[in-house]
Amino acid sequence: MKKNYGKKGPFKGQQTSHANEGEVRAKKHLGQHFLKDENVASKIAETLSYSGYEHVLEIGPGMGVLTKYLLKKETDVHVIEIDTESVAYLQEHYPPLRGKIHEKDFLKYDTREVFGKDQFAIIGNFPYNISSQIVFKMLELRDQIPEFSGMFQKEVAQRICEKEGSKTYGILSVLVQAFYEAKYLFTVPPSVFNPPPKVDSGVLRLTRKEDFSLPCDEKLFFKVVKTAFQQRRKTLRNSLKTFDLPQDIKEDSIFGLRPEQLSTARFIELTQKIEPHAV
Structure with missing residues (x-):
C-alpha cells in the first residue's frame, strides 16, 4: 500500500529510500510512502461493510499491508497497481491474488473488463497527486460503486466531507454528497509511513444513497x-x-x-x- 506525492514520473539523479531485503523500495522519484502500521491497515479494512456486493477493488496496494486484511474478508479482492516492482512483490507474496493483480492505471482502466456490470467497492491508500481524479472517476462509475473508502491527504478528505458555509466546501463536496453520504473517520499521522510524508492523512467512507438519482439533468x-x-x-x-x-x-x-x-x-x-x- 503506497502513497504518491509531488511530481509524476522518474527524474535522473533522484534516490530511493532504503528497504529491507525482499521488500519494495519506496522510490523518491515517484514520491512513494508505504504504510507500515498494521493497526491502521486493519482499521482501514474495517471501513467497508462488505454487504450488497461481491467484489472489492484496492487501488495502489504496494506491498499489500492493507491487502492482507482484505483477503481475510468473505469478498472477491482485486488490486490495481501501476508500479512494476510492487506487482512482482504481490505476485510472489500473495498467491490468492493470482489473476487478480491488474498492472494498470486506474484512471485509464475500464473496470468492466473485470467486473462487467457487477457492483463493487473501492478502497485504498490513494496517491495524493491523483486522489481528486480518482474520486471524479468513481462518480462516473457510481451506478456500480455502493461503497468507497480510503486514505487521502487530510485536507482533501475533510473537503470531500465538508458542508456548506465553509471556505473548504467546494466542487468535490457538492458532487460527492449529491450521490453519497460522506463521513470523515480518522486522522493518520506521518509516522506510520516509510518514509514519513510532511502532512497528516485522513480516512473517509462514502456510502451511496439509497436513491442516488437526481431530480434534474x-x-x-x-x-x-x-x-x-x-x-x-x-x-x-x-x-x-x-x-x-x-x-x-x-x-x-x-x-x-x-x-x-x-x-x-x-x-x-x-x-x-x-x-x-x-x-
Missing part, C-alpha cells in the same frame, strides 16, 4: 457546480454569466448567493431553475 448539475466554484467569491448571478440566462430568472434570490452558501439540495434546486433555459 445530471450533466447540467455537474456543469453548474463546476462553473459556480470557478469564481467562488462572486455571486451566482455573476459566476454563471456564461449560461446567458434571462434577466427575470437571475432576479431570484438564490442568484444573490455565493456557491459556498448552497447545500447540495440547493444546487439541485438551482439546476432545476436553469434547466428550462439551458442550451
Whole structure:
C-alpha cells in the first residue's frame, strides 16, 4: 500500500529510500510512502461493510499491508497497481491474488473488463497527486460503486466531507454528497509511513444513497457546480454569466448567493431553475 506525492514520473539523479531485503523500495522519484502500521491497515479494512456486493477493488496496494486484511474478508479482492516492482512483490507474496493483480492505471482502466456490470467497492491508500481524479472517476462509475473508502491527504478528505458555509466546501463536496453520504473517520499521522510524508492523512467512507438519482439533468448539475466554484467569491448571478440566462430568472434570490452558501439540495434546486433555459 503506497502513497504518491509531488511530481509524476522518474527524474535522473533522484534516490530511493532504503528497504529491507525482499521488500519494495519506496522510490523518491515517484514520491512513494508505504504504510507500515498494521493497526491502521486493519482499521482501514474495517471501513467497508462488505454487504450488497461481491467484489472489492484496492487501488495502489504496494506491498499489500492493507491487502492482507482484505483477503481475510468473505469478498472477491482485486488490486490495481501501476508500479512494476510492487506487482512482482504481490505476485510472489500473495498467491490468492493470482489473476487478480491488474498492472494498470486506474484512471485509464475500464473496470468492466473485470467486473462487467457487477457492483463493487473501492478502497485504498490513494496517491495524493491523483486522489481528486480518482474520486471524479468513481462518480462516473457510481451506478456500480455502493461503497468507497480510503486514505487521502487530510485536507482533501475533510473537503470531500465538508458542508456548506465553509471556505473548504467546494466542487468535490457538492458532487460527492449529491450521490453519497460522506463521513470523515480518522486522522493518520506521518509516522506510520516509510518514509514519513510532511502532512497528516485522513480516512473517509462514502456510502451511496439509497436513491442516488437526481431530480434534474445530471450533466447540467455537474456543469453548474463546476462553473459556480470557478469564481467562488462572486455571486451566482455573476459566476454563471456564461449560461446567458434571462434577466427575470437571475432576479431570484438564490442568484444573490455565493456557491459556498448552497447545500447540495440547493444546487439541485438551482439546476432545476436553469434547466428550462439551458442550451
